[in-house]
Each structure stands twice: as C-alpha cells, then as structure tokens.
Amino acid sequence: MVAPPGKSYHSPTSIVSQLTNLPSILPVAMQLSNVTLFCFFASYVSAFALELTQFLRRSHVMRWAAVVFTAAGLVAQTIYLTVRSQQADLPPLLGSAHDWLLVSAWLLVVLYLSVQAWNRDLSLGVFCLPLVLILVGASRFVRNIPNPRLGQFYWWGMVHASFWVFGILGVLLALIFSIMYLVQHNRLKHKQAELPALHLLSLERLSRINWWLIVVSVPLLTLGMITGLWMAHQSGGGALPVSLANITFVADAVIWVTMALLFGWLLTAHHPAGRTVAIRTILACTFLLAVFLVMNVLAPDGIHGSSPRSKSVSEETAA
Amino acid sequence: MNVQVVYCNHQSANLSIRERLAFPNKDVLTRAYEELRSRFPQSEHVVVSTCNRVELYIAQEDPDDAPTHAQLAEFFADFHQVPIVEFFDDLLECQGPQAVRHLFEVASSLDSMVLGESQIVNQIKAAYEFSMETNANGPLTNTLFQRAIEVSKRVRTETKLSEGKVSIASVAVGEFGKSIFSKFDDKTVLILGAGEMALETLTYLKGEGVKRILVCNRSLDRAQKLAEEYDGQARSWEDLDACLSQADVIVSTTGASQPVITASKFREIRRKTGPRPTFILDLGAPRDFESGVGEIDDGVFLYDIDDLEATCERNRQRRTVEIAKARAIIDEETTRFMQDVYHKATGPIVKRLREHWHDISRQELEILYRKLPDLGDREREVIEKSIYRIVNKLLHPPLETLRDEARQGPPHGMIATLKRLFHLD
Structure with missing residues (x-):
C-alpha cells in the first residue's frame, strides 16, 4: 500500500515501536507481550471447572466466578492476538492457522459471554468452554507462521478468511446446539426432571437455531471455497503458485462437500425428526472439526501458512 | 364412635396399582357403595378417588362394628378383580385421630403431589356430595368432611401454600412442556375429557397463550360447554383420530376404565403426521394412553401423573416453612375435632x-x-x-x-x- 505524498501510514508495529520508546509505558508493553497462550487456556480451564461444580452444588458465587474467569481469559486472548497481529503486521484473520483457531475460539467466547448476559440461567458454559479449550489447545500444535503468498492477495485473503472463520464458527455453534438438543431430548424422553445446573432451551428453539446455523454457515463456507479457488487461480502466474492438488485444499473441499450434503438434506427432507437432524449435524460438524484440526496439526506445510519447524527446514534447504 | 381410612396414594403405590383400584366414574362408584353397604351395613362410607389417590373413609357409632384391614382389602380385591397380594402392602390404614388428620392433610393439599393445589378440595367436596346422593354417608362422615373443607380453607388463608405453581397442569407444562415448545400460541391443544381436570388444564394453557383448542369428549354436549368457555372447538368422539393428528399438545383426563388410545392406533396416526414433537399429558387414572405410545417415535413425549413426582418433590422441599405452618393448623384442628367427637x-x-x-x-x-x-x-x-x-x-x-x-x-x-x-x- 503506497501512502500519498506528505503523509505516511503508521502500521501497528510502528505505533508499538514508537510507544515502546516512551519509558513510562515500557513496562506495560512488556507485560502485554508476556501474555501467552497458557494464560487464557488456564483461565478457560478454571471457568470450565467452576461450571462443573454447579452439578455438585448450585452456587451463584461459583457461577459468577466462572463468568469472571472466562472474561479474564477473553481479555488475555485479545491481548495475545493483538500483540501477534502487531508483530506480524497483519490482522489475525490473515495470520496463520494458529491465529484462525484462536480467532474462532475468541468469537465463541464472546458469543458465550453475550448469551450469558442475556440469559444467566442458560447452561451454555458446559458445552461451549470444552470446545473453546479444544480450539485453543489445538492452536498450540498448528502452523503459526503467516502465509508468504499474502502480499499479493491482501483483501481477497481477508474476504476468504472471514468467510471460513465465520462459516466454521457457525458449524461449531451448530455442534454445540445439537449436543444441547440431544441432552434435552434424552432428558425429556426419560421423563427426568431438569437439573438446576443444566437449564437448556426448548427443543423447538434449539432445533430452529440449529437449522439456521447450518443454513447460514454452509453458504459462508461455500463463499470461502470460491474465494480460495479464485486466489489459487490468480496465483498461477505468480512466484508461489497454489496447486489444487494440495492436501489442505482437498481436505477443505471434503469438509465443504460434507456440509453441503447436510445442508441439502436439511432443506429437502420431509418432516425431519429433530433428533435425526441433531445427530447428523453432530456427525458432520465433528468430521469438519476433526479434519480441520488433523490437517492443520499433521500437514507440515500448507496453503495457509507454515510451522516454525518446516520454515526453518525450507530456509536451510534454500541456503 | 370410630373413624378409619384405608388408602393408597402417590406416595405408597405407583400408578399401575392405583389405576387398578380406582373408581373412575359415578357408575363404578354407585356399585361400590352398594357393595360396601351390603358388606358393612353399620358403617358410613365416603370414597375419594382421584389420579393421585384411592381412599375409603369409614365411620361407625360402635367401634366394634369397624371392619378389619383385611376385610377392606378383600372388598377392593373382589370389587376390582385384583389379586389381594398385588396391593395389600400398598394399602395403608389409619384410625381415629390419625384418620382425621389424614383427611385434613389431603383436603389442605399437604398430601397432594402438587403442594397447594386447589383441585383436591373440590374433588373431596364432589366425593362427599356423591356419597350423600347415594346415602352412603352418615352424621359422623358429614361432620368430618364438612370440617375438612373448613380446615382446607383455613390452611389456604393462613399460609402461602397456594402461591406459585399449584396445579398439575402448571407443573407438567412448566417442567416438560416448556422444554419441548418455546411458545404455545401457535400450537393446537387437544383436550380429551371434559371434567374438572380438563377445565383446570385449559385455564393454565390459555394463560400460556394457547389459541387453538379442540375438546373431544364422549358426550358432545359437555365438550361444547367446555369449548365455548375457552373459545375452543368441540369435536365428537368419532373425530378423535383427526384431532390426534392435528394436536401438538394432548391433555387426556377421561374417566375411562381402559386406555382409549392404543399404541397401534397412535402409530397409524404418526405415520401420516411424521415425527413432529407432540407433548402428551395423560392425567387419567386409569391411564388413557397405552405406555407403548411414548416409544413410537422420537417426537412423542408422553407423561403420566407419576412422571411429575420428582419436580413436585423439589417444589415441596422449597416450601418447608409453609408446610410446618399448615401442619400446626391441622394438628390444632384435629385435636379440636376429636374433642368435639x-x-x-x-x-x-x-x-x-x-x-x-x-x-x-x-x-x-x-x-x-x-x-x-x-x-x-x-x-x-x-x-x-x-x-x-x-x-x-x-x-x-x-x-x-x-x-x-x-x-x-x-x-x-x-x-x-x-x-x-x-x-x-
């Protein structure tokens, strides 16, 4: 990006470097950069443990403590993502798979806290926090070096990443609501009284929310696929062309096809039973999550970035 | 003078026993009083038969005329054709002040599954009035039941027992119905039967915003009367299958001696409607729906009166202070009644x-x-x-x-x- 004559754009990194020149702010900036993944992972683990204590003994203090720990984790995660974004001079969405996972977890936590503010009795934490922990935990093992091809596709990359992250967020929420549906359905079928620590929405509402989440997230994933294809096509003449035979691309395509099948069935099925919808959603979403995580953890390099180890290996080879 | 009661209720016996010992309608009850008169001619009798209890109150001028527990159990066994061994342990007995206290507790809803419910006192009034119609009662049971109704009124006035969820319908809809449906204003509610329980359930559901109500009863006149009161539509018993296929919520309170909806019949209906969620509340004793109906598909949620026990117990534990107050009133009234006797x-x-x-x-x-x-x-x-x-x-x-x-x-x-x-x- 070229700045107009007489003006200069201040990148976040340059602002940070200017700020770090101020001796009074220096300790604060240093403290912020000390926030690690472990800080917010530990906060979420504590919050989840506190949520679980509700099953042993119902306590408003513990409930509030869980919310406070989650909020503290969110603050730490926000700082972590901001510092990483400043260091890479890229928004988190354009970072690596590591950042994508953390952004997805961050959005999930924001949604969880918002829902808790709207309905304090709803037991969302026991379903939401484990998924947040999986995402944060998995981010530790995936590629954390930004994609080297981003320079030429900055805006397309933003659009592509947004579609994927929001699409996957929709899928994660569909997974949570489907699990909630099955738990509620099981309770009602077995004629059990509601546990005070496990207050859920009605089957009708859970089913409706689940339907909308699939219906919204599948088009987002589709758009993510289309923008990805477009970028791959455009990269053909560049220095770092993307092959469609890349394993990451194939895995993403499989995920998309699975979700598209679920989407098609959901729209065309005649009187689908709520429980069947929930089970199929859970299967599809778990498959998506599993493929996504396995691909990012196991693949040494991909089209969305590279791990520090693979990067150093490639640098050595180049040298 | 002697007062005694033999009973089985929701605490002592499960619904499968209670429904076999129940006196579900006036015809059965009339025959029961005739039989009691022939077996125990010196006694006064009042039978209270609801979905939660079957109770037989007996009083005599001379305590020597009082039938034994075994004789009363034999009456139940012979009348209902149920082997005595199947219910003997569930059939409890109280005599004298304990029997009086028991009736006062029942009338004050302390013994009810739903604490504070008002329906029980009406059921006791109805039972007492019917015993008068059939000349089964006498001076002692007259005094006893009239006093029980007064005690119930006093408990209601002097305690907060009748605040909150105080009907079976409110507990059932609150605990299960609202976990199935998020709103009721777009649902079709079918009421089977047109008795007092149906009326109370409709009052509650109307308060929840229900707009489309179908009332189906063997007597179309009674169905029409109830339907008019709640802006619903009365349907003849011949339309039952069509009504069942339209309903999202089914509340059944008929006084039938056998299940009116069999699993095979309901399976046929579900084949046409698909597995959409249907909330069935069977408040009949004997039950109106075969238990297999709940297993037909994932969308059928069938509950009977015993399924509400856990929720009711939780509500009961929250109101121990009011229960203690009510018990104090009942103790005082029992002592006073016995002194009067x-x-x-x-x-x-x-x-x-x-x-x-x-x-x-x-x-x-x-x-x-x-x-x-x-x-x-x-x-x-x-x-x-x-x-x-x-x-x-x-x-x-x-x-x-x-x-x-x-x-x-x-x-x-x-x-x-x-x-x-x-x-x-």
Missing part, C-alpha cells in the same frame, strides 16, 4: 342424667305441692327455680369432669361409671 359421644349420657335428675325434682315438687296446697303461683315459681338451680349445680361437677375426660380421649370409663353410679342403664 368425644364430647358428642357424652351427649346421650348427659341428656339422660339431666332428664333423670329433673324427673326426680319434678316428682318431689309434686309431693311438696300436694302437702302445701295454699302456695300461690309466685311462690311455686320461686321454689321451682331454686330446685332447678340446685339440680344444675349438683350436675355441674360430674358433667365438667366428663367434659375434661372427653378432651383427653374417648371417655368410655367415665360414662360406664356414671351409668353405674346413677343407675342409667
């Missing part, structure tokens, strides 16, 4: 003693007037009043002692002593 038992001896002593005083006065024929009316009146006062003052200590004795329990010993002392036999 015992005091009433001394009535004939007191009357005879008074008559005996006043007869003696009249005889002595006649002798006196014959000896003193010149006495004027004024003098005679003064003498009669004096004698009357003397007799009353002499009667006062024994009668007061008798009254004191009656406060403690049945004064059989004191009555026998008075009879012997004053030759009243």
